[in-house]
Amino acid sequence: MVRECKAGFAQAVISVHLDTAGVPLELDPETGTIYSADAQRSEAGWRISTSLPPLGSRLYVLPKKAGADAFPRRPRLTPVSLTPLAPASWRVSLSADNVLVLDRAAFRIGDGEWQDREEILRIGALVRKACDTPRHGGKKPGKAAATTAVALAYSFEVAQIPSGAMHLAVERPELFTIAVNGVPLDMDSECGWWCDRSLRKIPFRPSLLRTGLNEVTMTCAYGAGHSGLETAYLLGNFSVNLKNGMKDAEIGAPVSTLRCGDWVEQGLPFYSGHVAYLETIHPELKPGERLFVEVPAYRGVAVRIGVNGRDAGIIAWEPNELDITDLVGDGPAQLMLEVIGHRRNSHGPLHNSVLSPTWTGPDQFASTGNAWVDHYQVVACGLMEPPRLVVKNCCDRVAQDRT
DSSP, X not given: OOOOTTOOEEEEEEEEOOOOSSOOEEEOTTTOOEEEOEEEEOSSSEEEEEEEOTTOOOEEEOOSSXXXXXXXXXXXXXXXXXXXXXXXXXXXXXXXXXXXXXXEEEEEETTSOOEEEEEHHHHHHHHHHHHTOOGGGOOOTTOOOOEEEEEEEEEEEESSOOOSOEEEEEESGGGEEEEETTXXXXXXXXXXXXXXXXXXXXXXXXXXXXXXXXXXXXXXXXETTOOOOOOEEEEESOEEEEETTTTEEEEESOOOEEOSSOGGGGTOTTOOSOEEEEEEEOOOOOTTEEEEEEOOOEESSEEEEEXXXXXXXXXXXXXXXXXXXXXXXXXXXXXXXXXXXXXXXXXXXXXXXXSSOSOOSHHHHSOOGGGBOXXXXXXXXXXXXXXXXXXXXXXXXXXXXXX
8 A cells, every 4th residue: 555645656566356358448537548558467357567656646447348458558758868947037927917905004984083004804893893883784673874984095115107007906896985196086987807706997097106105095985785895906017025024015017037936025925817937948859759847846726838839738736747749849949837826815814823724714814813913924826946848768668568
């Protein structure tokens, strides 16, 4: 029994205590290919010879009837060279706008004094308490439909004014009056949604921003019918630099290159799209050789591989490699490794003291006491180690058996 899941076995023998007329077949669920297994009959049934890479698996079927053996053997591949892809910086292409999370605001309830910055869900709890309103719009029996004015002011720094389209993503924007540096936004200009249909996009001109301190203000009449106060998002072509112990943000020049390593520290702390790493390769293959891309370490959902604009497949599990031989030709080839992102760093929880809690529910987003931290808690993303081009020699196992 294999107890160490990270162990690999160059040679493994599977004993099958089942005698069938048909020879065992190996199925490759990733490609749909069927191979004739390297199998010999035994007293008990069959002995299948194979190999198991770390975290690898094999799937076999034993036909009851004979005649299903006209399939090739799985080729044996022996590595002959390994070339790290380690440019000083990678050219990158982002699949979506970058994100600045707006979840900490100075605030005022009713005619009260302006209060120092607080996290938006905590502000919501204070507003509900002041209004004597249940959580998220529930209406207490016998209560009149009174409302209370609530004002929010989000501040951030701008080192370089972005170019291109800018949007503010907000839940229920029709309930708010929103301004950027004092200039009101037109709520009727809503133009679709971001991530979720509840997050509506409000466009605005980049010229409303200025170098230095900027402010987005939101005001509303909060009452029993209000859906609640939630995080807002600034979207556009810019970078985000977290400062002051990862408590404050500054937006700057857009991200066009990345080093190998965490993209959180390179201008994308809240980014929730995909990042394509681009490099030109110059493969030189001899007859019988196959070219593989290997991604030793990444942080993301998976890695999509492309060659010369064509999709080669997905790397999502060990051994984290993909055969790209059939997509490369003579001369240079354009290789793309797209790390598929996720919503963890944009949607949180962003202030829980445990970076990766075993369970994520409402309490992790509205944590209190020792479970709360002021700074942003974001997880690493990106290519964490240089990918590698691995050339393997392909030898037909049937030919080997005959020699």
